[in-house]
């Protein structure tokens with residue numbers, strides 16, 4: 001992989017896919033800025049990274065849905081050259097739209113869309129000054145079509161996909177590589193937080209991360225694993241209304257409404 005600098009900043013570094021990015025990037029020699037809310041958990045991860053890979057770490061405990069989150073991050077990173085930004089923190093909640101909690105949905109939009117926009121804007125400007133950098137955006141297989149019963153979550157992930165692919169083109173002239181990563185079901189805390197049953201066939205987070213890092217600088221977006229490439233394929237060949245109905249039948253079961 002091309003060397004983008006010495007530091008990588010990972011949001012959602014305390015668990016799941018974000019934690020796996022911390023390990024894989026440290027293995028490649030990057031020092032890591034860990035961002036999430038759970039400080040103790042991040043300190044444990046940071047200590048392992050330092051011991052196993054002899055890299056530096058910086059733990060920033062912050063809720064990135066709060067208004068002042070960027071100031072809290074930049075106060076601690078202003079002297080670091082962040083070469084890779086992994087915009088990963090996110091959560092999903094499904095159910096019948098009119099029965100979902102409004103505050104929860106607003107929080108989802110803030111975490112999955114507003115925070116990435118602000119973070120990417122800040123760090124892309126810094127990377128552009130150096131004409132070097134990389135941004136990884138976490139979308140999902142649900143980003144490629146409407147997903148009834150996950151209306152807000154799938155819309156936030158479609159945002160991540162379109163945002164990241166647009167920047168892939170736009171930021172090329174600034175020396176910045178942008179990659180959208182769309183995992184399918186992946187083992188992490190995601191399903192526990194979404195209150196849906198675990199999927200024993202989910203991919204390992206490490207596998208998702210390894211696949212994505214191989215494609216950084218080469219592709220605008222990837223779905224991780226063969227089965228996860230199917231939503232994008234079907235959304236191109238099937239009539240839109242038919243594909244929405246097929247997806248709805250599945251997602252209704254997934255949220256326990258069928």
Ligand SMILES: NC(=O)c1ccc[n+]([C@@H]2O[C@H](COP(=O)([O-])OP(=O)(O)OC[C@H]3O[C@@H](n4cnc5c(N)ncnc54)[C@H](OP(=O)(O)O)[C@@H]3O)[C@@H](O)[C@H]2O)c1
Pocket residue numbers: 011012013014015016017018035036037038039062063064065088089090091092111138139140141182183184185186187188189190191193
């Ligand atoms: N796992 C899947 O099946 C799957 C599939 C497709 C896409 N994805 C996407 O992959 C990304 C990572 O998900 P995951 O599976 O790794 O989930 P996860 O295990 O639940 O991890 C989510 C991370 O986000 C952090 N986070 C949550 N709310 C936050 C907040 N307000 N401020 C700062 N950090 C916050 C959490 O840390 P704290 O709780 O410590 O703050 C945690 O580190 C998400 O964007 C998700 O949409 C996941």
